[in-house]
Amino acid sequence: MKRKPDILWILAFLFGLGVVTTGYAQSLWTNKPDAPVEISQQQQQPPHQKAPRH
Secondary structure: OOOOOOOOHHHHHHHHHHHHHHHHHHHHHHHOOOOOOOOOOOOOOOOOOOOOOO
16 A cells, blocks of 8 residues: 655655756856846835825
């Protein structure tokens, strides 16, 4: 009789697969000569003030 895989094993496998996939995608990204090296962060804008109601 086979045991069902534990949910922790499934999550660990999915996490490992994500790490491997991310590493592979980053290696492809760094090998592209025309890809931008850095992604600039968006500047935070000050919160807009509400106009007073009359």
